[in-house]
Amino acid sequence: MADASNSDNGGEKQTLKIRRLEITDKRKGYMELLGQLTVTGSVTDDEFDQRFEEISSRGDDHLICVIEDESSGRIAATGSVMIEKKFLRSCGKVGHIEDVVVDTEFRGKHLGKQVVEFLSDHCRDMGCYKVILDCSVEKKVFYEKCGLVNKGIQMSKYF
Template sequence: MENSTDEIPIYNPDLLKQLDYAALTNLKYSTPRSPQNPGNSLIMRPLCAADYHKGFIELLRQLTSVGDVTPEQFMDHFQQMKSCNGTYYITVIEDISISKIVAAATLVVERKYIHACATRGMIEEVVVDSGYRGQQLGKLLMDTLTLLSKHTLGCYKTTLQCTEENIPFYEKFGFKKDPQVYMQHRHKP
């Protein structure tokens, strides 16, 4: 990476190098995949401030409503998240041949007082660009964030929210539908 503030990652990229994919027994890849080798011309790494200009916000629009986000808003939010050291692990896959973010997922670590001051990992905003689906990038992101949560960060559990139609995808990673009822109160801006 260049030595620029735009290239400073949201978390330490060495954490990705420490992951042991041998710990995964439930999933096999049709071609070898890892953070160091996600595919031809692809790299996996933490989100950087420069990713605004590499299509990160446009990628999120393939998942949900994002709204208008200016470069200044993105940078301000990035700096706030980065300052919460050990909380936000936004991981992206970039196609370096075209400088475009083509997949992303977020792991948020929540500190608790329960379970002897344990931490819980929450996976959110898993998205793969429509032109890159079928290349096992979502699978790689899920495996990566699950390993990061469990083995590297020591979370006592990892949770996620998804629609009914996405349950079969996440069950492949050992996630189970919880009997607890998820509720929300949406606040209009």
């Protein structure tokens, strides 16, 4: 666990820590935070716990990080990375960053950049030769500030 940022919030000190997702984070607003990114649907505590265990069983190949505001016990930011094992580049590995979101109350504090750096560092430590992510045109400048470059376009087919 590392300090993400410390700031004064109207006389109240915020202590922000970046760490791996924990099973108790659902009650700290994790699902509501994801809802600021996209549709989450209804997820019961049992469904959350089962999915958490499934993701955790993948070890370091699927990492979800959060930044917790320890003063309030709320999750302020999150992101995830999945590591794809390939045959290309001498059986290399690629990190796929997904679901980066910062709570509206905590935006402007560089937490998104810290999430991307945390996940990128994890990929480097795992021996990945690159990290990729998909984003909207509106987020392009933000990710360029995080050190990523535009390498093409994304294509999707939804089911």
